Amino acid sequence: MNGMTFPFLFTWICSNTLSMFVSQATLNAKYLTIKRYIIYLLVVILGATINAFFPQTTYIFIFINTITMGILTKRIIMCTTLALIGYIISVVYNYVALTIFEYFTGFNQMTIISNIKLQWLFYLFFFPTLYLLLKLISFIIDKLPKPHKSEYKPLGFALMSFLIICSFILIFNITYEYIKGFPKDIMSANLKLFLLFLLMISIVLFIIIVFVxxxxxxxIALKEMEHLEKYTSELEEMYSTLRGFKHDYNNVLCSLKYYIDNKQYDELDTYYKKDIMPLINSLQENNFSIEQLSNIRFTPLKSILYFKMLEATQNQIKTTLEVKWPIDEINIKAIDLTRILGIFIDNAIDANTSIQDISKRYLNISCISSGQKKVIIINNPSVEETINLSSIQKIGVSSKGINRGYGLPNIYSILKKYDNVLMQTTYIEGCFTQTLEILD
Amino acid sequence: MINIYICEDDSNQLQHLNQTIEHIISTKKYPMSVECYSTSPSIILDTLTSNPNKNIGLYFLDIDLNADIDGFDLAMKIRELDPRGFIVFVTTHSELLHLTFEYLIEPLGYIIKDSSLDIHNQIEKCMSNAATKYQILNKNSGKQVISFSTFGTEYIFEPMSLIYITVSCIPHTLEICSDDKLIQCRGTINSTVKQLPDFFLQISRDTIINVFSVVEYDKNANKVVLKNGTEFDVPRRKYNIIKKMQNNK
Incomplete structure (x- = not known):
């Protein structure tokens, strides 16, 4: 802007800084600390000052600000996307606000741009309303259902690249036309066209996201169904072995009667110890107390427990389940419960498989419905003599050595969402116990 | 003195249990006496509620009682009346719900009614266990304990076994680390620090440590290392306080 007076320059820098700051920081407010705000503000002021003298740097200016936001918050995808959304909204809203301002004050756009006092008056109206608008949008974003991290990464990339392209086209369009000195009506028609395009693409994108x-x-529902089908077939198998046993049972009683009739008590004794005892034991050992699962009426819990216990028995781990009272519902999102238990039980299986002696492997799970809460306890042996309990929550360190048990930090990020869930860990005499308490 | 209560629905087995227990008391000279034995859980409860002397109890309970409540419910009711009592479940393998019992009742032990196992031996073990615990309990009756409650479940700690208490990354939640436990409970640092003995020191806005668990100072890095390997940042001026507190005892 050659030939510009100081007040104009000052206004230019101020408005540029403010619009950047408000549009990008408001949506990211919850990830920013005071220190981050200050650093970001400094970067923006520096950028705006350079930009005031070299208008061609607008692109670089916006790019650097957006990336700074991502780096500062350490959430590059999430925060740069939010920053770009904020920026596009502010550009669009700038246009809307200018129209409204024109309508109420009766000044035309050119007058406003050339008059500093009018410009400041406009900004006095523009920035507070922009801030409120962005706050509202941030509130709406918070209320949207959050998909899972794994599902959400590619989506985030798509959304971000789309927004980057859009914002650059928008900025290019405006600056190019401005520099070339296009007539105002063509500029506004162009802008309207572009906004229409943006709106349509947004709707398509939204529909895609909903579908994904x-x-x-x-x-998830399909997987659950699969587990349940397996469970049913297991039950059927168990029923048929039980029927088989009933048949054996009659034979056993007949032979017992034979010994008693013939008063062969010594033979009876050996027969009992040799043949009957193993039969009783085998019936007790036979599969992991599957009948206990029928007490769980909360399908996601039943499904994950069944699936994981099957996996444990396949790893030659003696697995038991206790469900004394029926469990109808648990006050936690099914998907979160499934993830937490999946991590707990995976860790327990890992700890077991690193024990060479198969007879020492065990996995005990208990689901308790007690008073106003549900409690899930998972109990397994551990190889190491001592465990630093506080280090297991840190990434990459777990009771099973480095590089395993990555799941526990994930559990923490899930637990943050709930105020009715607590997790307890105990380690006594080689026995590791995880307890999850969920208030109804 | 320990009062013994026995509840078993099969009267033959009840007699057998009672005789075995009486026999063990007389041979081992334990400070115990059989207060009540019955096939009905309500009689046990009535005796317990009408009993004016607050002796600690040792309870042998069958799980399958053929009554309106089972041995487990009976144990829950006994826990309310005699929170420190010793409970022993007499049960078959198939009825045993180890983790569930452990969490809700904390029984002293189990007697497995299995023809292959010696019942007399099991009973004797439980009784000697109860006798030892009873002695320890009497000796420590004056000692202070610290308890934290998580949704109604009480976790009791001996003050020395606590290592640190810190604010969790989960909102409104504290993490309490002891020698063998890491528990989460609702609470604030400020209210917790008041109920702790004087060898606990608040080193920052969100952390309290047991000064006797400090094993290493790193004055240059402004750090302390605790006995389980956890590290905490400590402001420089707190070092001297920690040292002074350690020397005081």
Whole structure:
């Protein structure tokens, strides 16, 4: 802007800084600390000052600000996307606000741009309303259902690249037309066209996101169905072995009667110890107390427990389940419960498989419905003599050595969402116990 | 003195249990006496509620009682009346719900009614266990304990076994680390620090440590290392306080 006076320059820098700051920081407010705010503000002021003298640097200016936001918050995808959304909204809203301002004050755009006092008056109206608008949008974003991290990464990438392209086209369009000195009506028509395009693409993108989200849900439901089918077939198998036993049982009683009739008590004694005892034991050992599962009426819990216990028995781990009272419902999102228990039991299986002596492997699970809460306890042996309990929550360190048990930090990030769930860990005499308490 | 209560629905087995227990008391000279034995859980409860002397109890309970409540419910009721009592479940393998019992009742032990196992031996073990615990309990009756409650479940700690208490990354939640436990409970640092003995020191806005668990100072890095390997940042001026507190005892 050659030939610009100081007040104009000052206004330019101020408005540029403010619009950047408000549009990008408001949506990211919850990830920013005071220190981060200050650093970001400094970067923006520096950028805006350079930009005031070299208008061609607008692109670089926006790019650097957006990336700074991502780096500062350490959530590059999430925060740069939010920053870009904020920026596009502010550009669009700038146009809307200018129209409104024109309508109420009766000044035309050119007058406003050339008059500093009017410009400041406009900004006095523009920035507070922009801030409120962004706060509202941030509130709405918070209320949206959050998909899973794994589902959400590619989506985040797609959304971000789309937004980057859009914002650059928008900025290019405006600056190019401005520099070339296009007539105002063509500029506004162009802008309207572009906004229409943006709106349509957004709707398409939104529909795609909804579909991906639904698809993920259906996949989970399908998996659950699969587990339940396996469970049913297992039950059927158990029933048939039980029927087989009933048949054996009659034979056993007949032979017992034979010994008693013939008063062969010594033979009876050996027969009992040799043949009957193993039969009773084998019936007790036979599969992991599957009948206990029938007490769980909360399908996601039943499904994950069944699936994981099957996996444990396949790893030659003696697995038991205790469900004394029926469990109808648990006050936690099914998907979160499934993830937490999946991690707990995976860790327990890992700890077991590193024990060479198969007779020392065990996995005990108990689901308790007591008073106002549900409690799930998972109990397994551990190889190491002592465990630093406080280090197991840190990434990469677990009771099973480095590089395993990555799941525990994930559990923490899930638990943050709930105020009715607590996790307890105990380690006594080689026995490791995880307890999850969920208030109704 | 320990009062013994026995509940078993099969009267033959009840007689057998009672005789075995009486026999063990007389041979081992334990400070115990059989207060009540019955096939009905309600009689046990009535005796317990009407009993004016607050002796600690040792309870042998069958799980399958053929009554309106089972041995487990009976144990829950006994826990309310005699929170420190010793409970022993007499049961078959198939009825045993180890983790569930452990969490809700904390029984002293189990007697497995299995023809292959010697019942007399099991009973004797439980009784000697109860006798030892009873002695320890009497000796420590004056000692202070610290308890934290998590949704109604009480976790009791001996003060020396605590290592640190810190604010969790989960909102409104504290993490309490002891020698063998890491528990989460609702609470604030400020209210917790008040109920702790004087060898606990608040080193920052969100952490309290047991000064006797400090094993290493790193004055240059402003750090302390605790006995389980956990590290905490400590402001420089707190070092001298920690040292002074350690020397005081």
């Amino acid at each position: 989200y639904k698809d993920a849900r259906t996949n």
